[in-house]
Amino acid sequence: MRPAKRIAALKPYLFVEINKKIAEKKARGEEVISFAIGDPDIPTPPHVIDRLCDAAKDPANHRYPESEGLPELHDAIAAWYKKRFDVDLDPANEVLPLIGSKEGIGHIAFCFIDNGDIALVPDPAYPVYAIGTQLAGGSPYYLPLKAENDFLPDLKSIKAFILKNTKVLWISYPNNPTGAVAGLDFFQEVVEFAKQNDILVCHDGPYSEVAFDDYQPASFMQAEGARDVGVEFHSLSKSYNMTGWRIGMVVGNADAIKALRTLKSNLDSGIPQAIQYMAIEALNGPQDCVAEHNAVYQRRRDLIIEVLERIGLEVTPPKASLYIWAKVPRGYNSVEFTTDLLDQAGVAVTPGVGYGPSGEGYVRISLTIPDASLVKGLSRLSGWRNTRHLTMKK
Numbered sequence: 001m002r003p004a005k006r007i008a009a010l011k012p013y014l015f016v017e018i019n020k021k022i023a024e025k026k027a028r029g030e031e032v033i034s035f036a037i038g039d040p041d042i043p044t045p046p047h048v049i050d051r052l053c054d055a056a057k058d059p060a061n062h063r064y065p066e067s068e069g070l071p072e073l074h075d076a077i078a079a080w081y082k083k084r085f086d087v088d089l090d091p092a093n094e095v096l097p098l099i100g101s102k103e104g105i106g107h108i109a110f111c112f113i114d115n116g117d118i119a120l121v122p123d124p125a126y127p128v129y130a131i132g133t134q135l136a137g138g139s140p141y142y143l144p145l146k147a148e149n150d151f152l153p154d155l156k157s158i159k160a161f162i163l164k165n166t167k168v169l170w171i172s173y174p175n176n177p178t179g180a181v182a183g184l185d186f187f188q189e190v191v192e193f194a195k196q197n198d199i200l201v202c203h204d205g206p207y208s209e210v211a212f213d214d215y216q217p218a219s220f221m222q223a224e225g226a227r228d229v230g231v232e233f234h235s236l237s238k239s240y241n242m243t244g245w246r247i248g249m250v251v252g253n254a255d256a257i258k259a260l261r262t263l264k265s266n267l268d269s270g271i272p273q274a275i276q277y278m279a280i281e282a283l284n285g286p287q288d289c290v291a292e293h294n295a296v297y298q299r300r301r302d303l304i305i306e307v308l309e310r311i312g313l314e315v316t317p318p319k320a321s322l323y324i325w326a327k328v329p330r331g332y333n334s335v336e337f338t339t340d341l342l343d344q345a346g347v348a349v350t351p352g353v354g355y356g357p358s359g360e361g362y363v364r365i366s367l368t369i370p371d372a373s374l375v376k377g378l379s380r381l382s383g384w385r386n387t388r389h390l391t392m393k394k
């Protein structure tokens with residue numbers, strides 16, 4: 001059997017080494033406290049589960065769903081955008097439900113990228129933007145996100161010969177892994193850039209509802225002219241603790257949505273209908289759960305940052321997202337620090353380089369750790385000592 005070249009070209013998963021170490025520790029009976037996983041630990045809200053249970057009993061939901069999703073779900077998504085962002089969307093043509101937003105993020109490359117085309121991809125970033133591009137035959141061109149630019153890409157630095165072959169720009173705020181946020185002024189700059197260069201903007205915004213200290217993240221769709229040049233991916237996963245149910249959406253430019261709808265109608269048969277009813281319930285129902293979850297994350301954020309700073313990491317408290325992006329102590333690179341922390345304290349964090357070369361020097365710490373493990377993890381972190389900066393003065 002001879003797998004296709006595109007499969008051989010997929011790099012091995014970046015966290016293989018660290019995961020192997022974690023597995024070895026666990027096999028020896030040692031407990032590892034993990035701050036490495038970005039997956040809400042709090043269950044899906046009960047009213048959303050109740051709707052699933054009712055919907056599961058209706059035989060109409062036992063059959064193939066429509067690939068493009070229930071009209072009621074399109075309506076619920078449009079109504080939520082109106083309520084939350086004051087953005088008007090045409091439910092039929094500017095909204096498309098997805099089997100989790102990751103699915104759409106991967107597939108949209110096949111709608112816009114031909115062999116040799118370029119997609120501008122942030123570094124560091126969620127890996128699917130670049131992988132989708134590559135699977136479709138294109139090449140990612142990486143835009144470094146640097147602390148001194150507030151982790152926004154420098155669009156003006158991109159050379160004309162790159163832009164000539166560029167079809168897509170990926171951005172994502174509130175950002176995974178850096179926890180950075182972007183305001184409407186940046187989104188407006190992106191719209192102008194995309195118009196000038198005839199580029200589709202794909203904004204990935206699953207963390208718009210995970211925010212702290214009364215900060216309200218913006219939607220890319222709020223920028224003037226956004227729907228002329230771009231789409232926004234969103235998800236029920238992080239807002240309503242629904243990662244396990246696999247449901248998200250893309251909204252915005254009708255031509256881009258139509259292209260993705262056509263591709264998907266040829267590949268998949270839609271989202272299980274009972275799960276679509278869960279999403280309708282989550283979007284239309286009471287929203288108290290969102291603030292309640294955010295209060296939990298904010299408390300964890302503050303507890304973790306206090307300990308991180310005490311043991312020598314540099315942190316800017318994130319205004320949104322589920323992540324703390326912390327600068328590792330002197331004497332370490334991100335993998336060395338991650339490895340030492342695992343060996344010496346039994347605590348797992350994610351090395352920043354796993355998200356791209358510009359992630360070097362950072363680790364990502366997730367706020368989705370259950371409170372019982374959090375207490376244990378913080379006590380272990382507090383006891384960790386930097387043994388390198390004394391011996392490795394540079």
Ligand SMILES: *Cc1c(COP(=O)(O)O)cnc(C)c1O
Nearest residue numbers: 100101102126176206235237248
């Ligand atoms: C979690 C996440 C997603 C995907 O969420 P789905 O569960 O597939 O809807 C997309 N982008 C980023 C940056 C994420 O962190």
